[in-house]
Amino acid sequence: MAQTQQALILLPKMVKSPPLKALSLFTSSALQGFQHTHQSISFILHLLISSNLFSHSQSLLLKLISGQISSSSFTPSSLFHELTQPHLDSCPTHVLLHEAIINAHVRSQLPEQALFYFNQMIDRGLVPGSNTFNNLLILLIKSNFFEKAWRVFNETKGNVKLDVYSFGIMIKGCCEVGYLDKGFELLGQMEEMGLSPNVVVYTTLIDGCCKNGDIERGKQLFYKMGELDVVANQYTYTVLINGFFKMGLKKDGIELYEKMKLTGIVPNVYTYNSMICRCCNDGKMNNAFELFDEMRERGVACNVVTYNTLIGGLCQERRVLEAERLMCRMKRDGLSPNLISYNTLIDGYCIIGNLDKASSLFNQMKSSGQSPSLATYNILIAGFSEAKNSAGVTDLVREMEARGLSPSKVTYTILIDALVRSDNIEKAFQIYFSMEKAGLVADIYIYGVLIHGLCVVGDMKEASKLFKSLDEMHLKPNDVIYNTMIYGYCKEGSSYRALRLLKEMGENGMVPNVASYNSTIRVLCKDEKWTEAEVLLKEMIELGLKPSISIWNMISKASLTHIMAISALGGNSHPTSNGSDPSEPGQVHGTLTSSLTDRLCRLIETNAEALTVKGKREDNLKTASYAPQASEDNHKNLVDTPEDPLLKSSSFIETNVVRNGETLIGAETVDLKTASHASQSCGVGAPDGDSNWAGEVRPALDNSAPQSESQPRRGRKRTSEATASMASVEREDWLPPGWIVEGRVRSSGASAGSRDKYFIEPITGRRFRSKKEVRYYLETGEVRKKPKKNPDNSPEKGTKSPPLNFNFEDVPDTVKWVRTGSSEGWTPFINGQEVPESSKRDWAAAFEFLALKSSWRPTF
Numbered sequence: 001m002a003q004t005q006q007a008l009i010l011l012p013k014m015v016k017s018p019p020l021k022a023l024s025l026f027t028s029s030a031l032q033g034f035q036h037t038h039q040s041i042s043f044i045l046h047l048l049i050s051s052n053l054f055s056h057s058q059s060l061l062l063k064l065i066s067g068q069i070s071s072s073s074f075t076p077s078s079l080f081h082e083l084t085q086p087h088l089d090s091c092p093t094h095v096l097l098h099e100a101i102i103n104a105h106v107r108s109q110l111p112e113q114a115l116f117y118f119n120q121m122i123d124r125g126l127v128p129g130s131n132t133f134n135n136l137l138i139l140l141i142k143s144n145f146f147e148k149a150w151r152v153f154n155e156t157k158g159n160v161k162l163d164v165y166s167f168g169i170m171i172k173g174c175c176e177v178g179y180l181d182k183g184f185e186l187l188g189q190m191e192e193m194g195l196s197p198n199v200v201v202y203t204t205l206i207d208g209c210c211k212n213g214d215i216e217r218g219k220q221l222f223y224k225m226g227e228l229d230v231v232a233n234q235y236t237y238t239v240l241i242n243g244f245f246k247m248g249l250k251k252d253g254i255e256l257y258e259k260m261k262l263t264g265i266v267p268n269v270y271t272y273n274s275m276i277c278r279c280c281n282d283g284k285m286n287n288a289f290e291l292f293d294e295m296r297e298r299g300v301a302c303n304v305v306t307y308n309t310l311i312g313g314l315c316q317e318r319r320v321l322e323a324e325r326l327m328c329r330m331k332r333d334g335l336s337p338n339l340i341s342y343n344t345l346i347d348g349y350c351i352i353g354n355l356d357k358a359s360s361l362f363n364q365m366k367s368s369g370q371s372p373s374l375a376t377y378n379i380l381i382a383g384f385s386e387a388k389n390s391a392g393v394t395d396l397v398r399e400m401e402a403r404g405l406s407p408s409k410v411t412y413t414i415l416i417d418a419l420v421r422s423d424n425i426e427k428a429f430q431i432y433f434s435m436e437k438a439g440l441v442a443d444i445y446i447y448g449v450l451i452h453g454l455c456v457v458g459d460m461k462e463a464s465k466l467f468k469s470l471d472e473m474h475l476k477p478n479d480v481i482y483n484t485m486i487y488g489y490c491k492e493g494s495s496y497r498a499l500r501l502l503k504e505m506g507e508n509g510m511v512p513n514v515a516s517y518n519s520t521i522r523v524l525c526k527d528e529k530w531t532e533a534e535v536l537l538k539e540m541i542e543l544g545l546k547p548s549i550s551i552w553n554m555i556s557k558a559s560l561t562h563i564m565a566i567s568a569l570g571g572n573s574h575p576t577s578n579g580s581d582p583s584e585p586g587q588v589h590g591t592l593t594s595s596l597t598d599r600l601c602r603l604i605e606t607n608a609e610a611l612t613v614k615g616k617r618e619d620n621l622k623t624a625s626y627a628p629q630a631s632e633d634n635h636k637n638l639v640d641t642p643e644d645p646l647l648k649s650s651s652f653i654e655t656n657v658v659r660n661g662e663t664l665i666g667a668e669t670v671d672l673k674t675a676s677h678a679s680q681s682c683g684v685g686a687p688d689g690d691s692n693w694a695g696e697v698r699p700a701l702d703n704s705a706p707q708s709e710s711q712p713r714r715g716r717k718r719t720s721e722a723t724a725s726m727a728s729v730e731r732e733d734w735l736p737p738g739w740i741v742e743g744r745v746r747s748s749g750a751s752a753g754s755r756d757k758y759f760i761e762p763i764t765g766r767r768f769r770s771k772k773e774v775r776y777y778l779e780t781g782e783v784r785k786k787p788k789k790n791p792d793n794s795p796e797k798g799t800k801s802p803p804l805n806f807n808f809e810d811v812p813d814t815v816k817w818v819r820t821g822s823s824e825g826w827t828p829f830i831n832g833q834e835v836p837e838s839s840k841r842d843w844a845a846a847f848e849f850l851a852l853k854s855s856w857r858p859t860f
Contacts, residue, residue: 019048019053023044035072036069038073038078038079038082045060045061049097049100054096054100057097057100058104061100061101061104062107095126098117098120098121098128099121099128101117102136103132103135105117109139111136111140111145111148114136115136115140118152122156127159127160127161130160130161130166133160136152137149137173146177149173163195164196164197164201167187167189167195168198170186171201171204172204175204175205175208175209178212180208183205184205187201187205199233199236202224202232203235205218206222209221209243210243210244210246215243219240219252222240232265233265234265235268237256238267238271238274241271244256250278266298272291272292272295272300272306273305275291276306279291279313280310288313292310303335304330307330307337307341308340310326311326311327311344314348318351320348323344323345324345327345336368337368339370339371339372342365343373343376346358346361346365346376349383353383358383372403374408374410374411377397378414381396381414385414388422397411407435409440412435412440412446413446415431416432416449416450417449423453423456423457425453425457432450444470444476444478448480448484451463451484454466454488458491458492463485464485478510479510482512483513486501487515487516490523493523495527502517502536511543513545514545514547514548517540518550521547521551525554537551732759739759739760739761740760741759741760743757744756756769759771766783814830815830816830828840
């Protein structure tokens with residue numbers, strides 16, 4: 001009752017006073033503790049609005065919403081309920097009061113309440129103004145209520161007068177949430193309503209296209225502006241230039257920048273910052289500083305972003321001292337380095353390992369009033385961890401926590417990674433468990449670091465458990481984790497598990513890296529799983545990945561070894577008499593069959609173009625090559641391999657052999673064949689070297705130069721490619737598939753007209769001058785080094801290489817091959833005595849010599 005009496009006394013005074021005087025009475029009484037009622041507040045609000053004192057009415061409403069003016073007789077919500085009663089709709093100022101209440105809630109960042117009073121107006125048939133409607137749309141979009149804003153916009157289009165600004169707000173909202181189609185739909189509606197989109201609308205939509213990766217659409221819209229005579233401004237050019245650079249279209253961005261200057265539009269600071277950032281990312285720091293100087297010449301003021309971009313570019317190139325001098329220049333220009341400036345420079349010193357300077361800058365930053373962020377501590381922790389300074393890391397973590405900053409997942413990842421790289425897996429897991437206790441959920445990167453550490457130390461059991469647990473935590477392993485697991489399985493020799501993960505990667509749409517393919521193929525070859533190795537090799541080449549030279553050499557050596565074993569057993573891998581699996585211990589395991597060899601040959605031949613030759617010029621492609629032979633020919637070449645000359649006919653197979661009183665299971669005696677005809681047909685005893693050149697290579701010289709038989713086949717000196725002309729050559733049958741034979745005719749010098757031949761390896765492009773060099777490379781994977789000249793012990797000219805140390809006229813009658821379980825697999829016995837190691841080497845050399853002299857081509 002007392003409050004009502006006070007209000008009755010105060011109201012007449014306010015009525016008799018001018019609006020501002022009445023407002024002063026209202027404010028002073030409130031400060032003195034006067035309890036206003038909704039009647040007194042309603043009066044002063046209507047008075048101010050009717051007097052067009054909208055800012056004063058807005059200020060009063062804000063004080064009521066915030067509680068600065070309060071009363072025991074009402075709450076803000078009950079007050080506004082009274083002020084917006086339907087019976088007051090006929091009042092001339094009621095619509096304006098409604099709008100004032102909506103705008104007050106907008107300024108108070110209360111979207112739900114503002115939307116409530118807006119809908120109340122629409123429901124009562126009251127029409128809010130465009131400004132009120134636009135302010136509400138802005139608040140809803142900023143508050144991440146785009147769907148509500150979109151609904152309000154579409155439902156009230158017929159009740160509210162829309163303007164270009166209304167459409168611009170909604171188009172910007174569409175771009176921010178990635179709804180480009182809706183943005184272009186609104187652009188079309190504007191044109192249908194007769195509204196002309198201005199440069200701001202077009203720039204907003206172009207910026208949305210660039211940020212959402214649809215650069216082509218933004219480019220077309222930019223050209224449409226020119227057709228409609230809408231002049232692009234600095235911001236239009238800048239957003240499109242920046243979009244080009246982010247999409248990697250550097251040329252388009254630079255061309256647009258030049259066009260911008262030609263049209264007379266002066267680049268602003270944002271344009272220059274975008275151009276400088278592009279130069280820094282490309283490592284073109286000279287160009288970046290040229291633009292920096294151009295800014296100053298044109299009077300464009302640099303901002304902190306300009307300096308931070310240049311500082312970051314210098315730090316990327318480890319030019320940290322120059323970066324620090326630039327920060328000093330920044331201070332002289334009146335700009336204060338911000339947190340990003342210090343973090344970038346501190347990170348630069350950590351990268352180069354100067355932790356003392358990094359710590360000094362850290363202290364300087366704190367003394368300048370800058371508070372270190374979590375990113376600052378993470379940078380320093382990473383630097384000290386890299387230097388294995390555990391004491392420094394501990395101090396930083398303690399200081400960070402003392403400042404109220406809790407370690408983030410990034411912090412834990414840095415610590416775990418540092419411990420893993422130090423092979424301290426146990427401590428790394430302790431940090432991981434402490435992170436879980438802190439309530440942080442590990443992400444895929446942390447699990448990747450832990451799995452990597454386990455694979456490196458060879459603990460594949462725990463690595464597999466952790467890998468399988470990812471599915472339970474609804475985390476999908478990335479390609480890095482898959483490749484890491486494959487590496488671990490290959491390291492322990494588990495070809496089956498590595499192959500399974502490779503297939504799983506393909507099923508999940510991921511491509512294994514070269515290392516994973518190479519490692520898996522290598523372990524498959526060691527396990528003699530040649531078919532699986534072949535499939536992976538083909539898959540690898542089809543993906544455009546280059547197998548390592550060691551992989552090719554391993555397959556080549558394996559092919560030669562197994563074909564020698566098959567030939568020694570009579571040309572086939574024989575199953576045991578009881579029909580059991582030949583892969584069991586003690587039984588012949590002729591895994592690499594002629595069919596597989598044939599397929600490998602075809603695989604390399606058909607993918608020869610996919611194997612990029614390092615340093616190969618286009619003219620090399622014009623050199624004569626060989627035509628790929630059909631698989632039947634390859635199979636025939638394999639079957640026609642010379643029979644083993646070390647064995648005679650009338651041999652037999654025994655299942656058991658007694659050695660030193662013990663029975664060796666699975667011993668087999670091979671049927672021997674007479675091979676004197678093979679030795680004669682293959683040229684056994686002929687000197688190694690150029691004996692096979694005649695009839696194999698027939699260079700076709702220029703038609704204008706008659707070919708003389710007296711010309712040497714090879715020159716004594718190596719001529720340059722500029723003085724040698726190409727000569728067509730035939731392919732050597734003994735060369736592995738994929739190799740190129742190149743013939744060159746010398747065109748000048750004393751040896752003009754002589755012919756040189758080169759054998760080119762398809763992967764690296766290495767050139768070899770002789771068959772002996774090629775064979776040495778195939779066997780060892782290395783280029784044969786020329787022996788050092790020794791005048792005292794050098795052989796006389798014309799000395800032939802020593803003959804093979806094997807008597808082809810006197811070969812043993814019977815040889816028993818016994819599966820001994822050794823690394824070599826099979827051991828030969830003659831008359832119950834094991835063949836000495838020296839004799840076995842002579843046998844291998846003789847067989848290899850005959851195989852290479854025959855028409856058979858080894859697989860590669």
